[in-house]
Amino acid sequence: MKLSLSRITFWKATAAVFLLGGLVTTIIRFGWGLGASTNLSDMTPWGLWIGFDVVTGVGLAAGGFTLAGIVHIFHIKRFHPIVRPAILTAFLGYCLVIVGLLFDLGRPWAIWHALIYQNPHSVLFEVAMCVMTYTAVLALEFSPVVLERFRLQKILKVVKAITVPLIILGILLSMLHQSSLGSLYLIVPQKMHPYWYSPMLPVLFFVSAISVGLGMTIVESYLSARAFQKTLETPLLRDLARIMIGVLLVYFMMRGIDLFRRDALGYLLDGSFETFMLYLEVAFMLVIPLLLFNIRDWGRSRQGLFFTAFSVVLGFITNRLNVTMTSLEGYYRDNFGVSYFPGIGELAITISIVTVGFVIFALAVKYLPIFPHHEEETVLRLDSAPARATSASMHPSPASELRRH
Amino acid sequence: MPHAILVDLTECVGCGACRDACQQVHHFPQEECTQLDAHNFTTLRQIETAEGEEVFARQMCQHCQDPACASACLVGALEKTRDGAVTWDTDKCIGCRYCMVACPFDIPKYEWNSNNPKVRKCTMCYQERHLRADATTDSEGYVLDRSGKRVSIDGRLVTGEDRDMIVEMTTNSESKRATACSVACPMGATVFGERSALLAEAHRRLRANPDTYVQKVYGQKEVGGTSVFYLSSMPFEKLGFSTKVGTEGLPDRTWRVLEKLPDVVLTAGVALSAVYWITNRREDVRKYEEELKKQRSQQKS
Amino acid sequence: MVALFVILFVVTLLGVDLLIQARSKQYPIMAAAPAGKALAPERETLRIPKSVFFHPGHTWARLQDGDSLEVGIDDFVQKALGGIDRVLLPNVGDFVRQGDAVITVGHAGKQLSLVAPASGYVRAVNRDAVENPGMVSENPYRDGWLMMIEPAELARNLSMLHVAENAVTWIKDEVKRFREFLSASAAEPALVGEAMFDGGAPMAGVLEQLDDQHVHDFEQQFLR
Incomplete structure (x- = not known):
């Protein structure tokens, strides 16, 4: 017991340091403005907060609609136990994206303007509307968990009655804004490196979001297994990983054809930083997962699946940051002679947001019926101490799930 | 013009x-x-x-x-x-x-x-x-528009002096x-x-x-x-x-995508509903057949 | 640069975590660590799920929704063996009878045969567990299930099995009996762990250190 404690303590201390940094930056950000708290400038108006907290963050939360679709629309019921953790991550993820956005917006108090001053020609308007609506949809999709916990049967019944339309709506909204995050960059063709500017950006963003949504679900499941012994069965995770790999293969096929058709493959041997970053993306998102998944013992063990999925997540982060940052670096350098690197405050906020995500996820898993039915068991100690009964779970049954019955 | x-x-x-x-x-x-x-x-x-x-x-x-x-x-x-x-x-x-x-x-x-x-x-x-050069000012010296509201440019109220300078320039x-x-x-x-x-x-x-x-x-x-x-x-x-x-x-590039979205939503919405209907129906049929099987085996015994 | 930095940062965090994990395994800070083999803490405990029915031969059965029985081996056998690296199961469609030795598991050359906890037709076997027996030792009550049985005489079978408080009492007795068995049968007490004599006894992997005759005795006395 003491062993795992020391590790948890280490991460708790680390989290505390990050959060303290975040707190200080928050004060500077809202007290003195963006200039004081970030390295953003007139030449580089978007930085880490948009690139990671928003564009990457929304992608990482894509597991919600992916799994809800697989289970409730395609009726692959095997994956049912995964829906809840996935929807939780999605809901949490979107809430955190909005928090990140509030930091980045120059006038965060005016965020509601998107509702009344509508510009249908703006991609960002579409993203804003979809993210707003989808967060509400996710709240509803997640609500049965809370309602069950507090035994509010009547409201639960109402929510369950609208589950299927809700999930279809959620998938449509996700399709729209996951792809539109890519469309955001369609307006700057002359600024971006040809590796990442493509008229296909919306489609590529959507497909890669599906794969990383699955990847994140596997990662979370592993982490919560480590922390709480609450988890999903390994074969189930393996099936999930198999779908993920399938989607990735489709994604990279599209990516390759796209690069070829735009004659961007000619740069592949130029030894530039951009080329290196592209290789990194392909390595993390395709090569390493393929290898790990197919190594016999690895691809079947919980840990092996974790590393496979984690690599995909890393590759996904690389891709989103490549689109939002790397692809523009050349333009900034050639035209203004500047380069952007996030300030310590920007890093502190981003890390804090991620940390808060971890903490809330941990609390939710601990106190709400997120992972399926974890039966009570007695743990008998074999050393000198007498047998001690511990309850490994707090909820008696899987009860009803987010599904009409 | x-x-x-x-x-x-x-x-x-x-x-x-x-x-x-x-x-x-x-x-x-x-x-x-x-x-x-x-x-x-x-x-x-x-x-x-x-x-x-x-x-x-x-x-x-x-x-x-x-x-x-x-x-x-x-x-x-x-x-x-x-x-x-x-x-x-x-x-x-x-x-x-x-x-x-x-x-x-x-x-x-x-x-x-x-x-x-x-x-x-x-x-x-x-x-x-x-x-307008002939825009009137109120008692405090701020320029008023035709509806009698104070005129501001970029969030700054315009005084009579400002008006004259701006009009001249x-x-x-x-x-x-x-x-x-x-x-x-x-x-x-x-x-x-x-x-x-x-x-x-x-x-x-x-x-x-x-x-x-x-x-x-x-x-x-x-x-x-x-x-x-x-x-x-x-x-x-x-x-x-x-x-x-x-x-x-450049706006054409994003509009080309945005204008397709209503169609995409409609198509995908119909497709998803159809998939749901089919898989749901299949599930119901499966359950019904199982029920039948059970009943038959009970009758036998 | 930003992308590269973020990736390096995340990889570093993961690396640190793995390092801490590895270190804590290497140097356990346990209160009273046995002098010999360092044991991971979870190996010193036995899990007894509440909803699982235990056969006196250390296999278990769990009622699934619908009418099937999930079957596996218990934590006790798995720990005594020190892990599982070999699993042999009956074929799908076979009829197994409660008490018949139909499951074989092995570890480090030692092999044990275990009985079916209930009678019925085998409807499915866990191929993943056969191919990757480590799953059984990792979690013998969930991922490590071995087969699904369509029970033939459920009520009668269940009356033979231990559940809930009964199971806990029974396992406690089994642990005591196992210790007696070890002290009686071990030619060299040192082999089975000196800690045993002063109250606590590590049991993980003890069978590995016994000769085949004693393993056979164990099978006869505990797994039937």
């Missing part, structure tokens, strides 16, 4: 009167500047040619015909007016800065050190040009309202006028002095056409002008 600005760089002597007038009419600090920022809507850069000649390159908002910034802005705070100017509405902006990212000329700038920051860029003196020798920079230019290098007339004038100059000019009106075709035209004796890329922006309106 859409307006435009024609800048003939061959006439420019680099005196900086345009810049000074711009700073003055917008109440910005008077300072030398080499880069656009929140308090400098126009700059002059000095470039030495290979022959040792000095050329000045003026930079300001291009006031695109189909502006990327306006299409990017989710609240529609940026707007291409019928007047030709691309303006920005303080009250709508939420500070996302997508306009800054989207602009092919990197024109919009930001008040980074403010707690209530504004996006700033040249507005072709839109509000200044529309400030934006009225040219022909007693027509024009941008402060064009009024101030002693050489006539910057001219404000009707867009089609200025474009015709630009081409007339190219034809009249083919040896003086590079045969190009910068701004005529760039990103589908703009409302600020440049003539030059040197190739524009050497003057630091963005020449890779293409001749297609």
Whole structure:
């Protein structure tokens, strides 16, 4: 017991340091403005907060609609136990994206303007509307968990009655804004490196979001297994990983054809930083997962699946940051002679947001019926101490799930 | 009637009167500047040619015909007016800065050190040009509009004194309202006028002095056409002008995707519902058959 | 640069975590660590799920929704063996009878045969567990299930099995009996762990250190 404690303590201390940094930056950000708290400038108006907290963050939360679709629309019921953790991550993820956005917006108090001053020609308007609506949809999709916990049967019944339309709506909204995050960059063709500017950006963003949504679900499941012994069965995770790999293969096929058709493959041997970053993306998102998944013992063990999925997540982060940052670096350098690197405050906020995500996820898993039915068991100690009964779970049954019955 | 600005760089002597007038009419600090920022809507850069000649390159908002910034802005705070100017509405902006990212000329700038920051860029003196010389003032000296509300420009209330200064600075020798920079230019290098007339004038100059000019009106075709035209004796890329922006309106690129979305939603919505219906039905059939099987085996036993 | 930095940062965090994990395994800070083999803490406990029915031969059965029985081996056998690296199961469609030795598991060359906890037709076997027997030792009550049985005489079978408090009492007795068995049968007490004599006894992997005759005795005395 003491062993795992020391590790948890280490991460708790680390989290505390990050959060303290975040707190200080928050004060500077809202007290003195963006200039004081970030390295953003007139030449580089978007930085880490948009690139990671928003564009990457929304992608990482894509597991919600992916799994809800697989289970409730395609009726692959095997994956049912995964829906809840996935929807939780999605809901949490979107809430955190909005928090990140509030930091980045120059006038965060005016965020509601998107509702009344509508510009249908703006991609960002579409993203804003979809993210707003989808967060509400996710709240509803997640609500049965809370309602069950507090035994509010009547409201639960109402929510369950609208589950299927809700999930279809959620998938449509996700399709729209996951792809539109890519469309955001369609307006700057002359600024971006040809590796990442493509008229296909919306489609590529959507497909890669599906794969990383699955990847994140596997990662979370592993982490919560480590922390709480609450988890999903390994074969189930393996099936999930198999779908993920399938989607990735489709994604990279599209990516390759796209690069070829735009004659961007000619740069592949130029030894530039951009080329290196592209290789990194392909390595993390395709090569390493393929290898790990197919190594016999690895691809079947919980840990092996974790590393496979984690690599995909890393590759996904690389891709989103490549689109939002790397692809523009050349333009900034050639035209203004500047380069952007996030300030310590920007890093502190981003890390804090991620940390808060971890903490809330941990609390939710601990106190709400997120992972399926974890039966009570007695743990008998074999050393000198007498047998001690511990309850490994707090909820008696899987009860009803987010599904009409 | 859409307006435009024609800048003939061959006439420019680099005196900086345009810049000074711009700073003055917008109440910005008077300072030398080499880069656009929140308090400098126009700059002059000095470039030495290979022959040792000095050329000045003026930079300001291009006031695109189909502006990327306006299409990017989710609240529609940026707007291409019928007047030709691309303006920005303080009250709508939420500070996302997508306009800054989207602009092919990197024109919009930001008040980074403010707690209530504004996006700033040249507005072709839109509000200044529309400030009426005979506008009345109230007892405290603030100018009122026709409905009796106090007039403000970019969040700053206009006093009677301001009005007189602004009107003077934006009225040219022909007693027509024009941008402060064009009024101030002693050489006539910057001219404000009707867009089609200025474009015709630009081409007339190219034809009249083919040896003086590079045969190009910068701004005529760039990103589908703009409302600020440049003539030059040197190739524009050497003057630091963005020449890779293409001749297609950039908003088309996003609109091509956005306009398809209703169809995509409809198709996907129907497809998802159909899949749900089929798989659900299959599930029901399976359950029913199981039930039948069970009943039969019970009957047997 | 930003992308590269973020990736390096995340990889570093993961690396640190793995390092801490590895270190804590290497140098356990346990209160009273046995002098010999260092044991991971979870190997010193036995899990007894509440909803699982235990056969006195250390196999378990769990009622699934619908009418099937999930079957596996218990934590006790798995720990005594010190892990599982070999699993042999009956074929799908076979009829197994409660008490018949139909499951074979092995570890480090030692092999044990275990009985079916209930009678019925085998409807499915866990192929993943056969191919990757480590799953059984990792979690013998969930991922490590071995087969699904369509029970033939459920009520009668269940009366033979231990559940809930009964199971806990029974397992406690089994642990005691196992210790007696070890002290009686071990030729060299040192082999089975000196800690045993002063109250606590590690049992993980003890069978590995016994000769085949004693393993056979164990099978006869505990797994039937």
